[in-house]
Amino acid sequence: MAKILIVDDSRTSRRILRTLMEENGYTVVGEAANGKEGYDMCKDLEPDVVTMDITMPIMDGLESLKLIKQYRKGIIVIMVTAAGQQNKVMEAIKSGAADFITKPFEPDRVVKTVFNLINK
Amino acid sequence: MFDRIFGNYLVKTGHLTRKQLLEIYDEQECNRVRLGLIAVSEKLMTIEQVDEINKLQAVMDKRFGDIAISKGYLSNKQVDHLLNQQGNVYLVFAQTMIDNNYLSMSELEEILLKFQKDFGYTQSEMDILKSGDIDRIVALLLNMEDQLVREVIQMFIRTAGRLIDYHIFMKEAKEIEVFDSELLSIQELKGSHKIFSAISANEDAMMSIAIGFAGSRFIQDGEDSVDAMCEFLNCVNGLFATKKSTEQLEFDMVPPEYYLEQKSLTSKKMYVVPMVICEKEVDYIIVCDNDVTITD
Numbered sequence: 001m002a003k004i005l006i007v008d009d010s011r012t013s014r015r016i017l018r019t020l021m022e023e024n025g026y027t028v029v030g031e032a033a034n035g036k037e038g039y040d041m042c043k044d045l046e047p048d049v050v051t052m053d054i055t056m057p058i059m060d061g062l063e064s065l066k067l068i069k070q071y072r073k074g075i076i077v078i079m080v081t082a083a084g085q086q087n088k089v090m091e092a093i094k095s096g097a098a099d100f101i102t103k104p105f106e107p108d109r110v111v112k113t114v115f116n117l118i119n120k
Numbered sequence: 121m122f123d124r125i126f127g128n129y130l131v132k133t134g135h136l137t138r139k140q141l142l143e144i145y146d147e148q149e150c151n152r153v154r155l156g157l158i159a160v161s162e163k164l165m166t167i168e169q170v171d172e173i174n175k176l177q178a179v180m181d182k183r184f185g186d187i188a189i190s191k192g193y194l195s196n197k198q199v200d201h202l203l204n205q206q207g208n209v210y211l212v213f214a215q216t217m218i219d220n221n222y223l224s225m226s227e228l229e230e231i232l233l234k235f236q237k238d239f240g241y242t243q244s245e246m247d248i249l250k251s252g253d254i255d256r257i258v259a260l261l262l263n264m265e266d267q268l269v270r271e272v273i274q275m276f277i278r279t280a281g282r283l284i285d286y287h288i289f290m291k292e293a294k295e296i297e298v299f300d301s302e303l304l305s306i307q308e309l310k311g312s313h314k315i316f317s318a319i320s321a322n323e324d325a326m327m328s329i330a331i332g333f334a335g336s337r338f339i340q341d342g343e344d345s346v347d348a349m350c351e352f353l354n355c356v357n358g359l360f361a362t363k364k365s366t367e368q369l370e371f372d373m374v375p376p377e378y379y380l381e382q383k384s385l386t387s388k389k390m391y392v393v394p395m396v397i398c399e400k401e402v403d404y405i406i407v408c409d410n411d412v413t414i415t416d
Contacts, residue, residue: 009375010347010348010350010351010376011343011344011347012330012334012338012339012344012347012348012351013351015338015344016334016338019337019338055354055373055374055375055376056375057375060375081358082351082354082355082357082358082359082373083179083180083355083358083359083361083362084357084358084359084360084361084362084365084371084373085358085361085373086362086365102179103179103351103354103355103358104178104179104283104333104334104351104355106175106178106179108175109175
């Protein structure tokens, strides 16, 4: 089963995503609370999929995405965003993000997005 | 919202007990039919279309009827028809109260007149209160010049009504310079304007509204609750930024933060709007284009 890394500064969002992933048979290999931690954990844990929040302290999701894609081009990065960040989502897609999901999470959509990308 | 404001007035003035009021709210809730359900029963929409719109509502600041129109599922005329079928929330409240023999119709009219006099509302303002139109009600209750602040507060109430508690209501807003918080979740928007917003409440209230937002399985302690409310602020502010982007105003969202210990917020001009969400008192704090200092 695919290995997932969750990068989000909100512990509630991390907990919701972890629960959704685990309930659908995925293995969550790690959780990071900012983009820098996410990039470092990505190198250590070699996940198949990263869910990446956009607005985070220390290093935001866009910068982290760019570093991760430089490190491993084929990794699937799904951006996580509240409404109101369309420009950043567009920039993320241009920088190699595979798709995006919105907060508050709609469980079916989250699971479907991950499933579709892994089984592409 | 007026059903909640007037309901509390009835308790405060001794016309109803708190227990009676809660019974009325329960019954009223059972009587409230969702627009989607009416649309399906009237064969104007399919269940799949209703589900699709319910999901979209979680991420869009739009009413059910507006999305249905934009998707081409309903016409303006059909939405008006459905709204008529659904009925006015205040009227359902009043009807429930009368049906339970807590008040007669003439007593109710008498108390409404007293309420109008006590708060100095004109007849047209009373009509706005009873209309159920959240934006007009909030504008009336806030009674403030600052349009941007008013719009942020309207967005907060609409979003909280949709994502946390349909029966949210606000009390009189205060303009102050210093605010002593309890548990505190904050977020700033930067760009065309600098907007600081925060939610402050005691742990019990913060837990209740956070559970209303994220669900009880994800909220176990006070820290979870302030974290979840940061996410809620993020949703409100994101929707606000999207709305203002159509007016060529650009906003960047700063990562939200929370504090578990009491803080003192200071600013030249700060609005505090007491709200009741999930039957708990919380304060929504908003500052526009002024610096905010947070100290112990």
